[in-house]
């Protein structure tokens with residue numbers, strides 16, 4: 145059965161989507177069958193792999209609403225072995241519509257159930273909130289990967305995310321674990337970046353990835369070309385960082401889960 149990883153942090157702009165797209169693409173490049181699920185009404189993960197909002201025939205919202213099966217909503221991307229379920233702004237309506245449903249936190253998990261066996265990894269890109277949408281992602285996930293921007297106030301809000309994970313472990317998703325914490329947009333020349341890195345590592349020594357994602361302009365350019373960094377500029381620092389992350393991720397999973 146495929147492992148489902150939610151990329152979550154309710155803080156905005158910390159590198160969730162960049163990580164979902166590029167970790168997903170690098171895992172696919174390492175020959176793991178990977179499904180990227182864009183679970184943010186902003187639709188940035190979809191456009192990041194070349195699926196423009198207007199071109200989305202079946203979105204993740206249609207899947208949640210039961211109008212189409214997950215399998216029928218899956219589209220290929222420019223990266224071999226990387227598939228996508230796209231999102232568009234209509235997903236925002238789910239936030240309100242799901243409230244009245246029984247089992248409302250488990251709609252995504254149940255919707256994805258018939259495709260999890262088709263993949264090695266399913267990567268969920270979450271919106272910047274602890275909304276019902278994010279709770280659905282955390283209930284569909286086996287693990288949570290938390291990107292942390294190497295900036296001032298980086299750890300602000302993290303306690304609430306960790307409390308939410310603990311709360312879910314006690315009730316709705318007992319098996320949920322933390323996959324890892326990833327320092328993003330790091331600038332080695334900047335004291336503050338180094339301080340944040342030290343702080344994250346001292347708080348979460350076992351969880352923090354050795355790999356750090358450095359600030360790299362090529363990473364911020366690639367979404368506008370609708371392609372992950374490895375197909376935009378394989379020689380860039382961003383491509384090297386995300387490939388190193390994918391290898392570290394796989395290595396951890398090999399030792400932890402006997403992949």
Ligand SMILES: Nc1ncnc2c1ncn2[C@@H]1O[C@H](COP(=O)(O)OP(=O)(O)OP(=O)(O)O)[C@@H](O)[C@H]1O
Nearest residue numbers: 156157158159160161162272329358359360363364
């Ligand atoms: N390592 C990096 N180097 C340079 N720019 C980056 C890097 N990582 C992300 N960015 C840029 O920073 C911005 C925010 O990144 P991203 O969209 O991945 O964050 P997010 O957490 O998904 O945001 P949101 O909370 O809005 O969903 C984007 O413009 C992205 O291109």
Ligand SMILES: [Mg+2]
Nearest residue numbers: 160161184188
């Ligand atoms: Mg995002």
